[in-house]
Amino acid sequence: MDQGLKPIRVWLTPSGPNPWKVVVILEELRLSYEVVSFKFDHVKKKPFTDLNPNGRAPAIEDPNTDLVLWESGAVITYLVQQYDKDKLLTYNTLKEQHLINQWLHFQMSGQGPYWGTAGWFNVLHPEKVPSAIERYNNQVKRVLGVLEGVLADKDWLVDDKMTYADLAFVPWNDRLESVLLCPDEDKFAGFPRVKAWHESMTCRPAWKRAMEKRDKLMDEQGLMWNGMPKGIKNLQEYEAKIAAGEDTTPKDS
Incomplete structure (x- = not known):
């Protein structure tokens, strides 16, 4: 860790997967950072929308370069280009840089949107829509199949080492059982190479440190695994309380 750097400020809502893509990169690079954790109720409000007008977490403020940046993929690319001087998570060769x-x-256009939409129809949508559930569950499996094929004869997506591209897939894959509503041990059924790849990253100290932070922040906000406050039964109740301006903080948190 470079002690001469000022901490990078990371704005996040702890329940979402995308902020943890950024945090695990910071942890792997051993960069100094501080977290600004706020409730999902406030993601479309100031002061966060002053940083990200799209109202989606995460966003970062880097006092070392006077840069505010949002969109997790853009943030990851920036962190690696600016701070990974030893090429721990990337390469210095043109071909490999572009493959990463x-x-x-692909993570941002394929995995993230399909996992999120499958989760919506499996878990959060007020009505069960079998055709939508089938479509997006199949898309999840299609993307897993792409990864399985690529990893058939190697351990990492690009060449012979873990890069920031591999790490970007971990937060969404780590909650796949919640997306598909299946037992944890079955979430990678039929995709043994993806399972081994995923577990090789979740056992790393950087990921464990990131998840310890997440657990603490989730507990501070009184949140359940699905991101909703304890005591709220479904998304519609949660959204109604937000729209009404009610405090969604659990009374015992």
Whole structure:
């Protein structure tokens, strides 16, 4: 860790997966950072929308470069380009640099949206829509199949070491059982290479440190595994309370 750097400020809502893509990169690079954790109720409000007008977490403020940046993929690319001087999570060769970027874009365009939409229809949508559930569960499996094929004869997405592209897939994959509503031991059924790849990263100290922070922040906000406050039964009740301006903080938190 470079002690001469000022801490990078990371704004996040702890329940979402995308902020932890950024945090695990910070942990792997051993960069100094501080977390500004806030409730999901405030993601579309000031002061956060002054940083990210789209109202989606995460966003960072880097006092070392006077840069405010949002979109997790853009943040990851910046952190690696600016601070990974030893190329711990990337390469210094043109081909490999662009292949890593390719897989990061696939995570953002393929894995993230499909996992999120499958989770919506499996867990949060007020009505069960079998055709939508089937479509997006199949898309999840399609993306897993792409990864399984690529990892068939190697351990990492690009060449012979873990890069920031590999790490970007971990937060969404880590909650796959919640997305598909299946037992944890079955979430990678049929995809043994993806399972081994995922577990090789979740056993790393950087990921464990990130998840310890997440657990603490989730507990501070009184949140359940699905991101809703304890005592709230479904998303519609949660959204109604937010719209009404009611405090969603659990009374015993």
